[in-house]
Amino acid sequence: MIEASSFLHPSIGFLAFALAVPFFRGGAWRWLALVPPLLALYGIMTAEPGTYGGLHYIGETLVLGRVDKLSVVFGQVFAIIALIGMVYSIHLKDKGHYVAGSLYVAGGFGCVFAGDYVTLFLFWELMSVGSVFLVWQAGTKECVGAGFRYFMYHTVGGLFLLAGLLLRYKALGTFAFTHIDPATAHYYDWLILTGFCVNAAVVPLHAWLPDAYPRASVAGAVFMCAFTTKTAVYVLCRGFAGWEVLAIAGTIMAVFGVLYACIENNARRILSYHIVSQVGYMVAGIGIGTAMTLNGAVAHAYAHILYKGLLFMGTGCLLYATGTAKLDKLGGLAYRLPWVMVLYMIAALSISGMPIFNGFISKTMTITGAAEAHRTWLAFGMEVAAVGTFISVGIKLPYFAFWGRKREYTGELKPIPVNMYVAMAMGGFLCTLQGLYPDILYRYLPYAMEHAYHPWTTWHVLQALLLLGFSGLAFYFTRQVITPHSKLNLDFDYFYRLIGKLVMRVICWPISKVDDVWTEVYRTVGLRGLIGLGHKTAWFDRKGIDTVVDGSAYTVRNIGRAGAKVQTSRLQDYLALAVFLGLCLFGLVWYLG
Amino acid sequence: MNSGLGILLEKMRDNWKAWRIVFFVVLALLVVLNFFVHPHHPHFGLDKHPGFWAIFGCGIGLVMVLVMKKIVQPTIGRKEDYYDRGE
Numbered sequence: 001m002i003e004a005s006s007f008l009h010p011s012i013g014f015l016a017f018a019l020a021v022p023f024f025r026g027g028a029w030r031w032l033a034l035v036p037p038l039l040a041l042y043g044i045m046t047a048e049p050g051t052y053g054g055l056h057y058i059g060e061t062l063v064l065g066r067v068d069k070l071s072v073v074f075g076q077v078f079a080i081i082a083l084i085g086m087v088y089s090i091h092l093k094d095k096g097h098y099v100a101g102s103l104y105v106a107g108g109f110g111c112v113f114a115g116d117y118v119t120l121f122l123f124w125e126l127m128s129v130g131s132v133f134l135v136w137q138a139g140t141k142e143c144v145g146a147g148f149r150y151f152m153y154h155t156v157g158g159l160f161l162l163a164g165l166l167l168r169y170k171a172l173g174t175f176a177f178t179h180i181d182p183a184t185a186h187y188y189d190w191l192i193l194t195g196f197c198v199n200a201a202v203v204p205l206h207a208w209l210p211d212a213y214p215r216a217s218v219a220g221a222v223f224m225c226a227f228t229t230k231t232a233v234y235v236l237c238r239g240f241a242g243w244e245v246l247a248i249a250g251t252i253m254a255v256f257g258v259l260y261a262c263i264e265n266n267a268r269r270i271l272s273y274h275i276v277s278q279v280g281y282m283v284a285g286i287g288i289g290t291a292m293t294l295n296g297a298v299a300h301a302y303a304h305i306l307y308k309g310l311l312f313m314g315t316g317c318l319l320y321a322t323g324t325a326k327l328d329k330l331g332g333l334a335y336r337l338p339w340v341m342v343l344y345m346i347a348a349l350s351i352s353g354m355p356i357f358n359g360f361i362s363k364t365m366t367i368t369g370a371a372e373a374h375r376t377w378l379a380f381g382m383e384v385a386a387v388g389t390f391i392s393v394g395i396k397l398p399y400f401a402f403w404g405r406k407r408e409y410t411g412e413l414k415p416i417p418v419n420m421y422v423a424m425a426m427g428g429f430l431c432t433l434q435g436l437y438p439d440i441l442y443r444y445l446p447y448a449m450e451h452a453y454h455p456w457t458t459w460h461v462l463q464a465l466l467l468l469g470f471s472g473l474a475f476y477f478t479r480q481v482i483t484p485h486s487k488l489n490l491d492f493d494y495f496y497r498l499i500g501k502l503v504m505r506v507i508c509w510p511i512s513k514v515d516d517v518w519t520e521v522y523r524t525v526g527l528r529g530l531i532g533l534g535h536k537t538a539w540f541d542r543k544g545i546d547t548v549v550d551g552s553a554y555t556v557r558n559i560g561r562a563g564a565k566v567q568t569s570r571l572q573d574y575l576a577l578a579v580f581l582g583l584c585l586f587g588l589v590w591y592l593g
Numbered sequence: 594m595n596s597g598l599g600i601l602l603e604k605m606r607d608n609w610k611a612w613r614i615v616f617f618v619v620l621a622l623l624v625v626l627n628f629f630v631h632p633h634h635p636h637f638g639l640d641k642h643p644g645f646w647a648i649f650g651c652g653i654g655l656v657m658v659l660v661m662k663k664i665v666q667p668t669i670g671r672k673e674d675y676y677d678r679g680e
Contacts, residue, residue, distance in 0.1 A: 262661040263670075334606075338598035371636035379636055387653045403606065464647035466627060469620050476616075476652025481662050487670035497676070554679045 007052040007065045009113065010040030014106035018099045033098055038085035040109065042074040051115060060175055063115025067447035074112045074234045077302045081309050082224040088313055088423035089219030097137050101223050104130025108227035110494030112234055116175040117165035124161065128154040131581050134220030135212050136572060140199055143215045161195025162391065164188045182243045193240055200232035200283060202249050203256045206276050208495035214268035218245045218316040222269060225312050226305045226546060229275055233282045233301050242289030250284025251381040253277060258388030267315040267325040267482040270397055277385055278304050285366040289449040290373045296366030303362040303434060307350035310427035311423050317420060318401060321413045327484040329402040332408030339421060346428040348398060352381060352390040355464050358434035361455040368453065385472045396477045396482055435494040
């Protein structure tokens with residue numbers, strides 16, 4: 001059973017809520033959305049380390065609850081951001097948001113506490129489906145295509161993971177999800193790593209992220225920016241710590257994301273590229289693999305979830321109020337939405353690593369760790385990324401959205417619901433609190449370090465201020481150049497689309513050829529025969545069948561109608577149905593096992 | 594609540610020249626401080642010299658913005674409906 005001895009699995013509340021939502025009536029039920037995150041937080045804070053929930057399925061024991069320091073720290077921040085996200089979106093009446101959001105969050109928790117690859121895979125896929133529906137919740141024309149691309153991409157990533165874990169099982173006879181030593185790694189470990197890297201948005205597998213996140217619904221993006229990439233960071237931390245390839249890839253990500261953010265126009269796409277960049281710090285920390293860089297990666301994941309959630313909430317407010325997140329159409333909003341600006345700036349300074357805010361205590365830990373491990377070039381790359389982060393998220397985005405002396409947004413502003421402000425205030429409070437009292441984060445860090453890291457030294461503060469202050473000066477000099485333009489910047493998804501088109505052509509060409517030939521055959525041979533046959537059957541029908549069949553025809557038609565209702569020919573509905581059936585099956589196995 | 598802070602921010606904006614002076618003074622002070630406060634363990638060697646991080650921040654920032662906006666974006670920038678054509 002999932003709920004063994006003293007561990008309340010955080011996914012349970014979310015799954016139960018997702019299944020119950022369709023049956024609720026009225027509007028007051030929405031407040032129940034706050035219950036699963038609170039339950040999850042309670043369950044995680046009170047959990048004793050250990051292994052819970054051995055579930056028997058297909059002849060294997062699935063471990064649903066591996067509770068140790070690493071899973072607890074991720075679970076904790078997941079619960080907090082789920083709570084903040086639910087507060088942010090509680091004004092929404094659309095049930096779809098709550099179902100999709102809850103399934104997605106449940107998937108994230110399931111991955112974090114999974115002790116074996118099968119469990120991990122199941123929740124991994126649940127997360128992928130849940131997030132697709134969060135993209136579609138936006139209800140815009142462009143989100144439909146973005147959702148499909150997102151789903152196809154994550155399905156391919158999931159298949160890499162599946163292939164890897166099955167081949168691994170064949171070779172080793174175990175699904176256990178433990179650390180893999182890079183020295184003795186096999187090709188199946190690389191397959192698993194590839195699957196993980198898709199979700200971690202490792203360059204060049206990252207393009208799904210800046211494609212889908214800016215097109216997701218306002219509230220959906222807040223959830224998505226927290227879970228998918230950070231779950232991947234968690235599994236990399238668990239399985240692939242100390243892999244050199246990750247150290248390099250992570251630093252490339254950190255710089256790459258920053259460079260693209262520099263030329264982006266859409267505020268939420270700027271933030272998306274900065275997810276790639278910030279996750280890069282974490283991936284690099286994991287790849288370097290010392291206790292300090294691993295702790296730095298975990299601390300940065302924790303801090304990142306809070307400030308990135310706040311960033312997406314802030315830009316979400318802009319999108320909600322004005323209907324656009326494109327910087328060339330915004331400007332001068334500081335006077336009309338001043339509190340959005342203030343709360344956004346807390347997050348923007350956090351991500352930049354400004355003292356007082358939580359990026360300062362997490363980012364510097366990873367960089368210092370890299371330097372102390374004598375990975376000078378990696379530390380250098382991360383410092384470069386820090387400069388770019390401040391220029392794009394810390395100055396460019398707010399400058400052109402909230403200030404901007406030339407352009408002002410003069411249109412109507414849709415009033416922003418109070419709960420959105422409350423959620424942002426929660427996020428801002430936590431970002432500041434962690435920055436001022438690093439120990440409330442550091443005490444949960446999983447790895448024992450030789451000597452404790454102290455961020456609040458005179459030098460660290462001065463260095464951060466120098467770096468950020470003079471990055472600001474660089475912005476001042478180039479403020480005419482960096483003005484955003486409404487352009488689409490080609491990224492690696494150009495190649496994904498090329499591959500997609502090629503596959504379509506390979507599949508469609510033979511089918512269309514066969515179709516052509518068949519049409520010809522049908523026209524010459526089939527039609528004449530059919531007409532003759534039609535005359536004969538019509539006679540038989542009139543004389544014999546009509547009297548007998550009429551009764552049963554009604555029955556058939558009714559069944560057909562029910563079937564047709566399910567078969568809407570919309571892929572979205574099939575996907576939802578598949579998940580629903582999957583969950584029912586899972587529940588059945590759980591109940592019977 | 595909103596209007597009060599909004600008005601305050603508008604006043605601040607109107608005094609932007611004063612804020613610019615504050616900004617430059619703070620930057621100068623930071624560099625001066627750097628002559629007295631040094632890192633215990635310089636990461637890169639060069640960063641033991643005062644003003645390294647100031648030059649680093651400004652230099653990298655300038656290069657990044659100029660290269661990306663002037664060279665890279667003209668190369669990879671397309672019209673916003675680039676992928677939607679022909680659908």
